[in-house]
Amino acid sequence: MSLEFLIEKTSGPGRRGRLRTPHAEIETPVFMPVGTVASVKGVPQDTLEELGAQIILGNTYHLYLRPGVETVRKMGGLHGFMSWNRAILTDSGGFQVFSLSELRKLTEDGVTFRSHLDGSSHFFSPESAMEAQISLGADIIMAFDECTEYPADQARMRQSMELTARWAARSKKYFEEHKHNVPWKTPLGKEHVATAAFGRVTTGQPKAAVPTCFERTQSLFGIVQGGMDRALRKESAERTIEIGFPGYAIGGLSVGEPRELTREIVESTLEHLPKDKPRYLMGVGTPEEIVEYANLGVDMMDCVLPTRAARHGLLFTSEGKVSIKQARYVQDQGSLDPNCSCRVCQRYSRAYLRHLYASNEVLAQVLNTIHNLTFYLDTMRRVRHSISLGEEYRFLSGVWSRPAP
Amino acid sequence: MSLEFLIEKTSGPGRRGRLRTPHAEIETPVFMPVGTVASVKGVPQDTLEELGAQIILGNTYHLYLRPGVETVRKMGGLHGFMSWNRAILTDSGGFQVFSLSELRKLTEDGVTFRSHLDGSSHFFSPESAMEAQISLGADIIMAFDECTEYPADQARMRQSMELTARWAARSKKYFEEHKHNVPWKTPLGKEHVATAAFGRVTTGQPKAAVPTCFERTQSLFGIVQGGMDRALRKESAERTIEIGFPGYAIGGLSVGEPRELTREIVESTLEHLPKDKPRYLMGVGTPEEIVEYANLGVDMMDCVLPTRAARHGLLFTSEGKVSIKQARYVQDQGSLDPNCSCRVCQRYSRAYLRHLYASNEVLAQVLNTIHNLTFYLDTMRRVRHSISLGEEYRFLSGVWSRPAP
Numbered sequence: 123m124s125l126e127f128l129i130e131k132t133s134g135p136g137r138r139g140r141l142r143t144p145h146a147e148i149e150t151p152v153f154m155p156v157g158t159v160a161s162v163k164g165v166p167q168d169t170l171e172e173l174g175a176q177i178i179l180g181n182t183y184h185l186y187l188r189p190g191v192e193t194v195r196k197m198g199g200l201h202g203f204m205s206w207n208r209a210i211l212t213d214s215g216g217f218q219v220f221s222l223s224e225l226r227k228l229t230e231d232g233v234t235f236r237s238h239l240d241g242s243s244h245f246f247s248p249e250s251a252m253e254a255q256i257s258l259g260a261d262i263i264m265a266f267d268e269c270t271e272y273p274a275d276q277a278r279m280r281q282s283m284e285l286t287a288r289w290a291a292r293s294k295k296y297f298e299e300h301k302h303n304v305p306w307k308t309p310l311g312k313e314h315v316a317t318a319a320f321g322r323v324t325t326g327q328p329k330a331a332v333p334t335c336f337e338r339t340q341s342l343f344g345i346v347q348g349g350m351d352r353a354l355r356k357e358s359a360e361r362t363i364e365i366g367f368p369g370y371a372i373g374g375l376s377v378g379e380p381r382e383l384t385r386e387i388v389e390s391t392l393e394h395l396p397k398d399k400p401r402y403l404m405g406v407g408t409p410e411e412i413v414e415y416a417n418l419g420v421d422m423m424d425c426v427l428p429t430r431a432a433r434h435g436l437l438f439t440s441e442g443k444v445s446i447k448q449a450r451y452v453q454d455q456g457s458l459d460p461n462c463s464c465r466v467c468q469r470y471s472r473a474y475l476r477h478l479y480a481s482n483e484v485l486a487q488v489l490n491t492i493h494n495l496t497f498y499l500d501t502m503r504r505v506r507h508s509i510s511l512g513e514e515y516r517f518l519s520g521v522w523s524r525p526a527p
Numbered sequence: 528m529s530l531e532f533l534i535e536k537t538s539g540p541g542r543r544g545r546l547r548t549p550h551a552e553i554e555t556p557v558f559m560p561v562g563t564v565a566s567v568k569g570v571p572q573d574t575l576e577e578l579g580a581q582i583i584l585g586n587t588y589h590l591y592l593r594p595g596v597e598t599v600r601k602m603g604g605l606h607g608f609m610s611w612n613r614a615i616l617t618d619s620g621g622f623q624v625f626s627l628s629e630l631r632k633l634t635e636d637g638v639t640f641r642s643h644l645d646g647s648s649h650f651f652s653p654e655s656a657m658e659a660q661i662s663l664g665a666d667i668i669m670a671f672d673e674c675t676e677y678p679a680d681q682a683r684m685r686q687s688m689e690l691t692a693r694w695a696a697r698s699k700k701y702f703e704e705h706k707h708n709v710p711w712k713t714p715l716g717k718e719h720v721a722t723a724a725f726g727r728v729t730t731g732q733p734k735a736a737v738p739t740c741f742e743r744t745q746s747l748f749g750i751v752q753g754g755m756d757r758a759l760r761k762e763s764a765e766r767t768i769e770i771g772f773p774g775y776a777i778g779g780l781s782v783g784e785p786r787e788l789t790r791e792i793v794e795s796t797l798e799h800l801p802k803d804k805p806r807y808l809m810g811v812g813t814p815e816e817i818v819e820y821a822n823l824g825v826d827m828m829d830c831v832l833p834t835r836a837a838r839h840g841l842l843f844t845s846e847g848k849v850s851i852k853q854a855r856y857v858q859d860q861g862s863l864d865p866n867c868s869c870r871v872c873q874r875y876s877r878a879y880l881r882h883l884y885a886s887n888e889v890l891a892q893v894l895n896t897i898h899n900l901t902f903y904l905d906t907m908r909r910v911r912h913s914i915s916l917g918e919e920y921r922f923l924s925g926v927w928s929r930p931a932p
Binding site: 159160161163164165166167168188189193196197203204205452453455465469470471473474477478480481483484485487488489 | 564565566568569570571572573593594598601602608609610857858860870874875876878879882883885886888889890892893894
């Protein structure tokens with residue numbers, strides 16, 4: 123096996139665990155910063171390490187177009203290319219093909235599309251998406267799926283879900299036959315002895331180390347689709363589980379539907395996913411949402427919100443959102459978030475951050491992104507801590523609470 | 528006195544010294560990175576500290592327009608505003624008024640100009656430029672001068688030089704009458720005892736500490752103009768020295784003239800400047816030039832070249848210039864400069880830097896700037912070391928040499 127998942131503690135449906143990948147062990151629930159083209163925009167890798175980013179996400183569609191998977195493969199995969207020795211996850215490229223490119227033709231075989239960069243024509247299939255992701259060499263890669271648009275009628279949701287299921291089987295088949303082509307050049311320095319039985323669910327302390335064979339290949343996750351229909355989501359989950367993956371993602375959410383509906387679909391879909399495997403909710407969400415979904419039992423989340431909002435001067439703080447461009451901050455000597463220990467809040471005033479943003483200085487993006495990522499990663503740290511403490515303590519919407527007895 | 532300058536060692540005309548300012552002691556010769564609007568573009572202040580930047584430069588013209596001197600003054604000056612506790616120098620604004628803005632009217636009194644940002648009308652005089660610089664609160668500030676264009680005829684060079692001389696006297700008068708308005712709120716924590724007699728020239732070891740009164744105000748430097756005419760430069764130096772400043776700058780060079788002419792004017796002007804005062808060559812230059820001029824006895828230099836070139840993908844290395852955008856680097860696994868110990872060269876490949884630049888990623892600017900500044904600051908460190916070693920050793924054009932006996 124190339125992935126181990128140990129649940130160390132549960133609190134209601136929420137779980138605190140450890141996910142062992144070839145490059146790093148990850149504490150879950152985890153938030154994964156998005157590094158679209160092998161860079162979390164504006165943030166050097168050593169700073170990401172300082173912030174405690176355990177795993178970052180790369181976008182296969184973007185990397186395929188630029189610099190191209192062959193270049194990344196020759197540099198030892200994304201880890202070597204971008205000099206990042208912690209874990210990486212790549213998406214399948216499907217979501218961007220449908221959302222960013224000019225889609226030319228969708229067939230059972232795959233998708234022909236035009237690059238959003240130069241209009242050139244390309245083809246993605248489950249097989250070619252796997253080939254690309256094996257060359258990119260992330261620790262966790264994703265099956266090629268079709269992200270169903272919102273709104274969609276029942277027939278469309280079913281047809282799309284079924285296509286995703288067939289593509290999942292093809293993705294797994296290609297992956298199993300080619301996974302040893304991963305471009306990692308050298309094994310990790312230290313002996314790989316598993317610290318726990320794979321997938322063992324426990325609510326107590328970690329088990330003593332149980333030596334198992336840990337294979338240094340990638341892991342392929344399946345993706346549950348099915349639009350906003352609970353029955354289709356259940357069927358999609360069952361069909362994906364039948365194919366069999368070491369982890370399962372919930373895709374096709376946060377695509378424009380009301381937040382209540384997102385939550386309903388997440389909660390109902392989680393019921394049908396195996397408890398002993400990591401569950402990844404794709405493309406979600408606000409700070410409140412990542413807390414909510416982690417407490418519902420989601421183990422992994424990614425979202426462009428903290429990094430994208432930072433570029434637009436929207437900053438998340440313990441006292442609420444701050445739009446740093448506002449004139450009210452021109453002479454505000456206070457720190458951005460008095461409860462934040464990041465290097466931005468410890469050093470700079472709101473007035474300075476406002477000035478950098480208003481002057482269109484690159485440092486604005488750098489500092490804003492560092493702060494927003496800190497806020498997200500700190501939020502997830504608090505969620506993990508609250509799950510460790512047990513059901514009496516909850517960390518919700520940025521506030522610790524202990525329900526009355 | 529608010530500035531102390533100690534020459535610890537000379538090697539030919541080159542001098543290695545220490546310049547004590549209210550916020551920091553600076554080893555000279557020193558290169559000053561340019562932080563136009565209170566930010567060295569793309570580089571956080573803690574990174575600048577790591578790189579060993581001892582003093583940075585702010586542009587009064589830009590800061591006057593945005594965020595405005597009153598805002599900076601209320602934040603405790605530039606030091607408080609940008610959270611930088613080492614030394615700062617501001618220029619007078621004159622150069623930018625003449626080069627960036629739409630110049631409306633130049634009179635004996637001053638200059639009326641339109642902002643390059645929004646076309647609004649403003650007026651700079653020696654007095655208002657001093658007032659702005661006192662509010663900005665840099666450790667070293669510059670007299671308001673007119674930077675003579677190149678080429679210019681003899682009459683124009685003389686007229687411009689004489690205007691600069693009259694403005695220098697007005698600058699000094701206003702500064703002396705208002706320097707106590709500097710917005711620093713608190714004295715430094717430790718007792719200010721001078722470590723050496725002011726301006727004492729010595730070729731041996733530093734003298735034992737001689738307690739003197741160290742006044743915590745800014746220092747105003749005069750600027751020598753005179754175009755490309757050696758006699759006018761001499762006259763300008765004499766007239767500026769007669770007014771009396773704790774340091775002298777050579778302005779009006781690197782404005783389009785041939786490099787041989789620059790060197791000739793620098794060398795001849797230096798002859799007329801007091802040996803015991805710091806000498807600042809403004810807006811110069813390439814890595815080769817900063818070495819050359821430091822060895823000629825220049826103590827301070829600033830230039831946008833390392834930061835601006837970085838933004839255009841032009842990188843300075845021990846093996847020559849690298850234009851990182853070139854296709855030859857697409858799969859180049861080597862580090863940018865194998866002889867550089869900066870965090871960029873220690874971690875990333877040329878292929879990755881090329882990809883970031885080609886993909887228009889903000890991290891390209893961040894990393895390129897960090898490297899180029901490291902190269903400049905390391906170059907100046909080597910020059911200081913070479914002067915310490917004495918005349919037998921020279922560091923020129925990036926190469927150590929020991930002349931044949």
